[in-house]
Amino acid sequence: MADNGCNKHLVLVHGACIGGWSYFKVAARLRSAGYRVTAPDMAASGVDPRPMRDVPTFRDYTAPLLGLLGSLPPGEKVVLVGHSLGGVNVALAAELFPDKIAAAVFLCAFMPDHTSRPSHVLEKFIEGDWLDWMDTEMKPQDAEGKLPTSMMFGPQITREKLLQLCSPEDLTLVRSLMRVSSMFVEDLQVQQPFSKGGYGSVRKVYIVCKQDLAIPEGFQRWMIESNPVEEVNEIDADHCVMLSRPDELARCLADIADSYA
Template identity: 30%
Template sequence: MLRVVLEICLTTYILVSGAWHAGWCWERVVPQLEAGGHRAIAPDLIGMGQDHTPLSTVTLAKWADQIAAIIREQDEPVVLAGHSRGGIIISEVAERVPQHIATLAYLAAFLVESGETLMSTATKLPRERPVEISIAQEGGTTLVRPEALDATFYNMTESAWVDRARSLVSAEPMAAFTTPLSLTDEKYGSVKRAYIECINDYAIPLALQRIMQDALPCSPVFTLETDHSPFYSAPDELSACLQKIG
């Protein structure tokens, strides 16, 4: 008797990292999604992680085109998740390939209206804890200061994971922070949006997360009692939220 075993992938997740991070930051989440029968892809953005493209040539549009190309290769519509700065990337991707995306999942992410930039959105709320960014004199790159990384991004994360993040973060182009988004109701607006809030987030405070959601409503909305980086501080809870979205 011939037995045929079919491997069924329930959902494909594309995981987009935030500023100064790369695909490595999802390393505690990807195995959990895969254990649930899903497929998870956490690419290094152009110029980040193991991709050594000169940052002077990197733009928000190139990042969005890169992720859109990955999505086009998938057999079914995907859940496209973006953390922090990754939010502006997934929004631009949705404008490019709305029919290939089942849901946009914003994880403590910038949810930016068309015509606005990440920087203009970030200033909508006075900050008690400004993120200290070191701006390079040449090439228009930015890099978060180590002390800000600890106190602002990883304030509830075990020290071993904080040390790992500190060893892996890298500079990125300032252009991504200052490029206005170009989104339409017909394309971007046709894609379902979900949001995962982080209550103890000092990088994008909860109040700002909710101001952005007021302008661009999301459903469902999940709330985690974590810092800005639940992929390290609460991977179990984050993976569960993502699977509910999928």
């Protein structure tokens, strides 16, 4: 990867139960090539101090990303990358700040359309039994059911479905830093679809991870067929591609930034 980033800005959004730290290998490679990289923690994730019970809605969860985009100087655009559940964060951000986003990149991520409710892709994923949840813990957070169901990946699913191509060191790191999260399905079910003029107007790129056992390639392809994108890239990687294939992912993201930003 040549040193030609020209200060192009990539914002990398993590998935459930992990944090911005998950991009450490990719961020280092992109920065050394001259790109600006920000990898924010969503609320109650990474080093954000809040507990999940203090984050009742998906918009609350996404607030750190929305604050970042809202603070960008006029005219600045970013390449916004979402991994896994982070694709829904990217969609919400694109809905609210379409003029701030040069391209929205979905990295083996849930990609909503702009005709169905934002929960639709998550519901289809769950209903279709695309994932054996193994030792994942799903729990109500409150007796009244006002808070979204919490989720925590167990050691078995992390090892066998999320990081099966990663090193033992990476697996140890991920297990030690994982936090309780949520898919926020209950909250996303009561939201209106994203708009054609907001999220629908933003250019989209999908990166398919071909050995993903968490969001399998078949489901990734279904989302692309349901909501066509400008470009599809492929990496021969597991779900945690940023850890298992950081060189390929950094090159891919640099190419996308060079094309769209």
